[in-house]
Amino acid sequence: MNLVSLLRRSRGFQARLEECRTPLFRVAQAWCHDRALADDLAQEALAKALEHADQLRDPERLRSWLFGIMANCWRDHLRASRPTVDIDALDEECVDADPTPDEACGRAQIVNLVRTAVARLPLGQRQTLTLVDLEEFSYAEVAAILDIPIGTVMSRLCRARLALREYLRQSNAPSIPRLRSAK
Amino acid sequence: MRNDVASEISYDRLNALVDRELDPIEEGRILDAIRHDPALEQVVCELRTTKDLIRHAYQQVTPDRGRSPGGPAKSRRWLAVAAVALVAFGAGGGWLGHAWHQGGHEADFARLTRGSGAGPQVGTTDHVVLHISSSAPDRVSGMLDEAEGMLRAARETGRPVAVEIVANSTGLDVLRVDVPSQASRLLTLRADYPNLTLVACGQTIERLRAQGIAVQLLPDTAIATSALDQIVRRIREGWTYVRA
Numbered sequence: 001m002n003l004v005s006l007l008r009r010s011r012g013f014q015a016r017l018e019e020c021r022t023p024l025f026r027v028a029q030a031w032c033h034d035r036a037l038a039d040d041l042a043q044e045a046l047a048k049a050l051e052h053a054d055q056l057r058d059p060e061r062l063r064s065w066l067f068g069i070m071a072n073c074w075r076d077h078l079r080a081s082r083p084t085v086d087i088d089a090l091d092e093e094c095v096d097a098d099p100t101p102d103e104a105c106g107r108a109q110i111v112n113l114v115r116t117a118v119a120r121l122p123l124g125q126r127q128t129l130t131l132v133d134l135e136e137f138s139y140a141e142v143a144a145i146l147d148i149p150i151g152t153v154m155s156r157l158c159r160a161r162l163a164l165r166e167y168l169r170q171s172n173a174p175s176i177p178r179l180r181s182a183k
Numbered sequence: 184m185r186n187d188v189a190s191e192i193s194y195d196r197l198n199a200l201v202d203r204e205l206d207p208i209e210e211g212r213i214l215d216a217i218r219h220d221p222a223l224e225q226v227v228c229e230l231r232t233t234k235d236l237i238r239h240a241y242q243q244v245t246p247d248r249g250r251s252p253g254g255p256a257k258s259r260r261w262l263a264v265a266a267v268a269l270v271a272f273g274a275g276g277g278w279l280g281h282a283w284h285q286g287g288h289e290a291d292f293a294r295l296t297r298g299s300g301a302g303p304q305v306g307t308t309d310h311v312v313l314h315i316s317s318s319a320p321d322r323v324s325g326m327l328d329e330a331e332g333m334l335r336a337a338r339e340t341g342r343p344v345a346v347e348i349v350a351n352s353t354g355l356d357v358l359r360v361d362v363p364s365q366a367s368r369l370l371t372l373r374a375d376y377p378n379l380t381l382v383a384c385g386q387t388i389e390r391l392r393a394q395g396i397a398v399q400l401l402p403d404t405a406i407a408t409s410a411l412d413q414i415v416r417r418i419r420e421g422w423t424y425v426r427a
Binding site: 130132139154155157 | 204
């Protein structure tokens, strides 16, 4: 690759990374519900992406590659902050039921209610749900980003949405009709 | 008959339907079942509503564009730094440091600094800013190896070079005398190479002070407002940025 094409790719690459900053931050915020940490996660993912730009073989996969990097950053953060906890087990456990900052701001607001419901989901479900619903990644892409089987993506998604529905229903969210379960 | 079809549709297939994950044949089969089963239709409607609610709940979430006072400074404005680095990479024919990490420091350095237009655009001296933000031993020793490799190669080839180590976050440990680290190696290095300078992140120092930690730095270590401000300044001056 000559310098001109390298330069062109670099600038295009840079522009595409910049476009991804807000989506990365949004998903990171949905994962950790901490703005400072979300910003760090998004920026760390971007820095690592630049550092390892040569590892991206298919430019079309930039977004899923970036979110995969951020998922690893998040796991690294959890490992560092909870060295005695099995992170893989954490994927399936509710992290805590403490009120989040969003929760403290007012349950009446549907936005806060939904964010609270998302924050209460087990980590793995939260990651899967937000990647599918916020960024519209396919199941296959989510499986690659989180390094899990597609079947796990589907089961986490089902459980996440059922839990959300239940939480929102109990909270009398105005937009959620009371429904019977489907099989 | 219709009920039989509906009862065969599992919840994960309905999820897949709203996520557009089904092939056209299965999608058509389920949509047909939904048309004849109000309860099923309601479940799908609910799933779509939940999906929309989630999107709505995070629609307005955007990152802060500036550093928030007092907030964690670990990696803020990284993209701005990197963007400037990329511009420098393109405009000056310089490099971003990948080659450096792949071994052959001396050879790479000689190659990168050889010939017109191959180096940073600050006079005839090559300027490199090395950034360390981690105290992980392998990162620290890797950074010191890189600094030493550059300085030695420059001396051997007779090419003037200036290397500046900028440390922040836990990487500040390398510049602290109150923390067991590789400070002695750094002192030796600096004694051997006067063209090596050290800069500490003022924000990291402030944060440690707020935690009751009195930071003691190596002699002649400069303190910048923040590591990233220093890096941006250097890159704008034409320095080559390398993240350790």
